[in-house]
Amino acid sequence: MNTSFFTPLPETFFETLDLGEGSIGLQIQAYREAGAFPDLENVQVAILGVKDSRTTQAQNPDFENWEAIRKAFYHMHRGNWPLQLADLGNIRAGATPQDTYFALRECLAHCLEQNTILLILGGSQDLAYAQYRAYDNHGQMVHYVNVDAKFDLGDTAAPIGPYSYVGKMVVEEPFNLYHYSNIGYQTFYNAQEEINLLEKLYFDTYRLGEVCQQIERVEPVFRNASMASIDVNAIEPAHLAAPNLTANGFNGREICAIARYAGLGDQVSSMGLYHLDDLPNCQAANTLVAQIMWYFIEGVVYRKDENSPSAKKDFIKYQVPVDTDVLTFYKSQLTGRWWLEVPIAKKINNKLENTTLLPCTYEDYESACNQNLPAIWWKARIKNEL
Incomplete structure (x- = not known):
């Protein structure tokens, strides 16, 4: 793997850490200096930041909360986790969004070869398209589970963007998308034509209200999934101190439960948390995202490999x-x-x-x-x- 795609975490990040005994930060292999990239041979879960949101047309995307999220995560105590963790640092925006896609695709493809699960801290959600393309040569078709208020089908004839990348997965070769499941969609954000199209394709959709009434019903959705993602815009803004997000969504407990179900999925080999640049750099948002990460890894720990x-x-x-x-x-x-x-x-x-x-x-x-x-x-x- 070409490690020139990655930038290490700044030394100032580690200087401000005050880690207690048993904290994750004391036991994670972090990329903190050039030439010392973590060896993934025995790593079960790796974290990667991807700092690119240009397709959202944001004028000044704020990526400061990437390290604040990491700090909140590093300070947490790991559970009874008999696994190795690594932090691969960040992929900064390439010359074009396609360059960033290429770097993410190459990184995930390498992780798949190493049987390392990749947890992506991402900008705009079109990065999920690069996440999907990493499976092209992996030998199996892809079941993608997306926690999102929107289907993100979009106009397949238009350039790829954060609200059209799923449509690109459907229509662009190689055709490796076997199944798409959406968890938490809100009807008023999705055209009736898109709802009808997903029904014709026999994809699965679960409305926000029905999932909140019985959160455990989404566990089987992840069981055969290859990759998963969470758009943080699907979370109730009050739990993120983010007044600019949607009015409704999952609460903190519900989104953490969903993340744990994603981790429990025996075949889930990558998980993306996207639109993190939409969040304010505040303790509430950073802590909740860190908890989502924690619960996903907790789920990985308790996998039972019942597909064997x-x-x-x-x-x-x-x-x-x-x-x-x-x-x-x-x-x-x-x-x-x-x-x-x-x-x-x-x-x-x-x-x-x-x-x-x-x-x-x-x-x-x-x-x-x-x-x-x-x-x-x-x-x-x-x-x-x-």
């Missing part, structure tokens, strides 16, 4: 007749999580040919027992037969 064939041998199998179909459910004896078997059409060179179990909830099993086909079953079946 050996783990699935211990699942309990349930078969439920519904009309002319027989639905097959599986329950993990280790975690109590549920899966639903979905028929996969045989296709030549299908990267998904071995994927047969769809994460679901106990409520989906109950629905089948009451002779109702779960929505996730028929949606997945129709999509897989196209």
Whole structure:
């Protein structure tokens, strides 16, 4: 990997730290001087700042809170975490946004090779497109989960931007986007045409209100995800002391729970926190973002790797007749999580040919027992037969 893309954390940052025993800052491998880039060989989670927000047309984007967020995170006590952390410093804006995309893509591609999960502290959310493109040569199609008030489909014919990058994922080659899930959308921020389009593509969307009523329902959404992102504009502004953001959103507890579910996702190999430059450089905002980071890593620590064939041998199998179909459910004896078997059409060179179990909830099993086909079953079946 070309380390010239990165700039180390300034020495003044470390001079102002006053770390207590057991704090994260005392145990993280940080890039603090040129020529001493962290070795990722045994690192499970790496942090990277990407300081580019030019596509938002911001005149004077403020990136000062990047180090303030890190300071809040470094001061936290790590839990019972048997893993190695690294801080790779920052990627500063390249000559063009595309240069920044290239640097981020190369960094994440290297992390994927090293089996290192990358936690991105980013500017404008079009950086998620570079995050997605890092998977082009990774051998599998991508399931992207986005926590956002907007779908970010945009005009695919227009230049890429923070509210059009998902549309680029759909229409631009190579076509590696298998599934897109949005968590927390607010209807009045999304055109009805976009809502209809996502339904036609059999993508999943979850309104803010329904998620807040039952936060645990989003856990299965992350279980098969490859990459995830959170737009901080999806957080209620009162929890960030940010009056310029949207009026509604997730509260602090809810967004931390969602971040933990993202970390628990066995296949999530990158997570982006975007639009951080929209936040004020204040203790409330910096602390909440640091807590989101903490809970994501906490989730990684408690992964159970239930996608492995050996783990699935211990699942309990349930078969439920519904009309002319027989639905097959599986329950993990280790975690109590549920899966639903979905028929996969045989296709030549299908990267998904071995994927047969769809994460679901106990409520989906109950629905089948009451002779109702779960929505996730028929949606997945129709999509897989196209």
